[in-house]
Amino acid sequence: MPRRKKPSRVKQLAKTLAAIILIPLASYIGLAMLGSVIPVNSGWEEPEEGVTIYLSDNGVHLDIVFPVEAAGVNWRPLFSPTDIADPRWYDADWVMIGAGDRGIYTTAKDWADLRPEIALNSMLSGDRVMHVQWVTRPEDWTAAELRLTEAEYRRLFAAARETFELQEDGSAQRLGVEGYFGSDAFYEGTGPFNLVKTCNQWVAERLRIAGVETSLWSPFSKGLPWRYREPDAP
Numbered sequence: 001m002p003r004r005k006k007p008s009r010v011k012q013l014a015k016t017l018a019a020i021i022l023i024p025l026a027s028y029i030g031l032a033m034l035g036s037v038i039p040v041n042s043g044w045e046e047p048e049e050g051v052t053i054y055l056s057d058n059g060v061h062l063d064i065v066f067p068v069e070a071a072g073v074n075w076r077p078l079f080s081p082t083d084i085a086d087p088r089w090y091d092a093d094w095v096m097i098g099a100g101d102r103g104i105y106t107t108a109k110d111w112a113d114l115r116p117e118i119a120l121n122s123m124l125s126g127d128r129v130m131h132v133q134w135v136t137r138p139e140d141w142t143a144a145e146l147r148l149t150e151a152e153y154r155r156l157f158a159a160a161r162e163t164f165e166l167q168e169d170g171s172a173q174r175l176g177v178e179g180y181f182g183s184d185a186f187y188e189g190t191g192p193f194n195l196v197k198t199c200n201q202w203v204a205e206r207l208r209i210a211g212v213e214t215s216l217w218s219p220f221s222k223g224l225p226w227r228y229r230e231p232d233a234p
Contacts, residue, residue, distance in 0.1 A: 028195065028219075035217025036224070044213040046146055046229075051153040055203065055225050056096055057143035062203045062221045063098035063131070064160065065138040071150035073157045078164065078172045079132060079185070086182030092134040096141065097160055099202035101126035101193040105186055106177045126193030128202075129175060130164055133184035144225035145232060148212060156210035163190050163202070200224065 054065035068075050081090035103126060107115070135141060148156060164172040165188035175186040191197065198219040207214040207224075218224045 032217065032219050032223060036215045036220070036222075038216040039213055039227075040208050040216050041211055041213045044211060047149050048147075050147040050149045052145060052147050053153070053156070054138045054142035054231060055144040055146075055228065056098075056138075056141040057221045057225055060221055061098060061100070062143075062200045062224065063096045063133075063141075064156075064203055064206060065094055065096045065135065065142060066157070066160070068093055068095050068134075071153045071157075073154055075157075077170060078161065078166075079187075080171065080174075083132075083174050083185040084134065084179060084183055089134040089183035092136045092183070094135045094138045096133040096135050096138070098131050099128050099163060099189060099193070099199050100131055101199075102129045103127075105129050105131060106175065123195045128163065128189035128191045128193040128197070130172070130187040130189045131179075131184065132172075132187060133179075133181070135183070139231040142231045143221075144228035144230065146212070146228040148210065152210045152212060156206055156212070159206045159209040164188070165190050195219065 051067065051070045053067070056063040056065055066075060075095050076090070079090075079095075081087035084090065106129070139145070167173050173188040175188060177186055179185045193199075196217075196219070200218050200221050200223065204214045204218045204224055213227060215224050215227065
């Protein structure tokens with residue numbers, strides 16, 4: 001009876017490496033899917049009248065699109081018109097705000113610029129910075145639309161504002177790097193950025209604090225907008 005060949009060391013090593021990579025990855029994706037369907041603030045109902053906000057999704061990253069001024073609070077005092085390359089955008093009625101990793105935002109203008117060591121650091125021990133863009137037609141950017149009561153909106157505003165590192169005069173501290181367009185800028189943030197505290201989870205946590213129904217854990221951009229209405233046609 002012929003003897004079975006023992007697998008080579010190379011094949012054994014390849015299998016071990018595949019297990020080391022694929023098992024944690026599969027577990028992460030599985031937990032993300034589970035966290036995305038578990039609701040928080042499940043008793044929330046969208047009011048018939050209130051303050052409209054939007055969620056913007058570029059396929060990877062979520063932002064919250066706020067009215068610049070609503071419910072007695074205003075974003076303009078946090079930002080100077082000189083923060084952006086084209087100050088005319090400062091007159092826009094909407095501002096799109098999101099969180100990200102310092103290394104990615106300050107070194108990669110697009111995915112081709114992203115270095116492996118920067119990506120790895122962002123997953124394990126990144127540093128949160130904030131991205132702010134002034135927009136005029138939020139429905140062109142968005143994957144979801146929802147209304148909040150004025151009280152909910154003020155809580156959302158406060159929850160987002162507290163993740164900016166503020167200067168003594170109450171304004172946000174701008175990073176010394178160029179934005180992507182003439183209408184945006186980067187600012188110092190507070191808190192960590194990693195595989196758990198992603199840009200998309202930042203959005204979910206702000207909505208949770210506001211009292212809005214959201215997903216328990218939504219590290220990917222598709223794990224949250226499905227809960228809300230699609231934007232009304234312009």
